[in-house]
Amino acid sequence: MMENTNNQQPIDKDYYKRQIGLIEITQGAYKARCLHLVTKLNVASLLADEKPHSVDELAKQLGGVDATTLHKIMRGLSTIGVFKHHDQEEGVSSRIFSQSDLSRMLNDKFTRDAILFKGGDGVYNGLNDIGETLKTGKASVALHSAGKGYSNFWEYIWDNPTELGLFERGMTGLTSPLLPYFLDMSDFSKFKVVVDLGGSQGVMIQEILKQNKHLEKGINFDVQETIDNNKKLDRSKVDPRFSEVVGSFFESVPVADCYTMSKIIHDWDAKEAKGILETIGKSIKPNGKVFIYDLILEKDRDYYSYRTWKDVDLWHSVNGRQRCEKEYTDLAASAGFKIDAFVKDYMVIMSKIVN
Template sequence: MDARALGQYFENPDTLFQLVNNTAVCMVACNALNRTGVISRLLEGPADTAVLAASCQVPADRLARLLDYLTAHEIIEKAADGTYSANARTQVMHDARDYLVSTELGAKAGSKMHESLKGDGTPFEHFFGQPVFEYFSSNPDAAASFGGFMGWMTRRVQRFLFAEHRFEPFSTVVDIGGSMGDLLLAILEEYPGTNGILFDLPATAEIARAQVAESPLADRVEVVGGSFFEEVPTADLYTLKQILHDWNDEECRHILSTIRKAIVPGGRLAVIDHIVSDVPTPNEAQSTDIAMMIWDTGRERRLAEFEALFAASGYRLDRMTRNPAGHSVIEAVPV
């Protein structure tokens, strides 16, 4: 889908209001109806307001107003008799529930962007009082939603990854910062006869064990807790999906150098991240770069900036598969 420059909405106050008002209201409505279970109930079958209100224990009058908003925007459907039903867009909205929750979190933090620009710390720190990963450590529900968001992003990228970029033969892949194991399990399913190591912080790894154990591929997976600033397992393929963009250049060099010490001869490093265009473009990479400014100290990077990180950490760029609609794959090899 082609990206539209948001400046086109600034041509007059009416289109600007439509953009900003509906962005904010849609996120609120979708989150409320996902969290209360209304959307899950609609996906089971049509129901009227009274049935939905009773089954989800919410006030019928306010629920009807939210449902009519989503109906107006064609996210759900309403029959002449007042019965609501789901459509294909409803399923997309429900699948994105953890993304929408995390976006709401990011919007709260983003309200402190001006304070961050004038002082130290990220907007997230200014709003929540601590860096994002410390916040997740002390707020397990938020951490779980963020893990679900990362899984949703993995499902988005894996369609591109497996169709457009094939990994060279490997025996063991380590997914660095692999969260709940969505990407790792998808890779192992796509490449039979290989094994994988899910590597993340000890607390995250402990949560991920249960999800991995439920997979039919569990016997091919080892879950390891640790810090990629200190030591990582040995393998011949490392994947880093949406990892480097969390950190500044010095921190990225540290992460890459840690992997460089462990990678076997002939091994490969696959960075799965956005690539910012040399000329500013209204695409996902450009907007995610601002999101990273809100959440943490990281950033999205241009290809030349990735090459500089590799060169400073003992690698060289070997090949790249660009994804104009999302995350690209950048492979590097040790030198």
């Protein structure tokens, strides 16, 4: 690689401002790691009384924490909306903080679990290998950083119970807030049996059952490791129509008239996504439907930055991708399905082509 030592831009008096714009992006790693740290330490819970607190008092309550470092981290986070930093006192940076709208959310289980997973060691250390993904085009998140040379992310989490737990709780934390939006787009009135493929802890199918009293059965379908972990969850109040089935959607799935998949197809490349649809094609009842809940890229430019970075994340983690309408249309056709509708920016309805 050629070394670029030529300055192509004049060093005018605003040069440093343009440079800071870029250098601030490199600080993203500090922001991510510090957000994860304060979430893990439950700092926001100490501000739940909505009163101002000094970092010295907070550090004491946390134990094993240096107050000066905590001050710097909380002050940094307050610049991006997490925690409120009180005004300086007598020309010295205040050591007083209170809750902000964003830090208040860290006390919410869904948000907390989502951050513990997305900012956790597995994902964070795996970022080191993005250069490897760039070189090979093969998802490298778990190859080296995870230490044992796993061939993919799934092998890594299925072999590491702590990471698997973080992943499952993180997915519930990320998906639960979307359920009102997903269910608002979905009409289950013509179905009797719905299977949620790759349903993880089962929150989606339970919500579908809750809102659709006419359904006879709702099945949460996932791999052995996840269904085994679900046995630790409190199911005492679960709907009697709910059940769980172990399996792989590359092999066979229970017979049903509706298959839901939230954040499943986006985990797989064209060949594997086709394979999942073909498996469904063998079991789907006549007039059955496939409801896919994945972001449809380009359909809506809201949160566009978030969506495109999520695409990088999916690619580096599992060779998954965010797809555009055309890619879903091609995918459906490749597996003998057709698109019935794209609903808003987050749902694709497919049905099997009957010859």
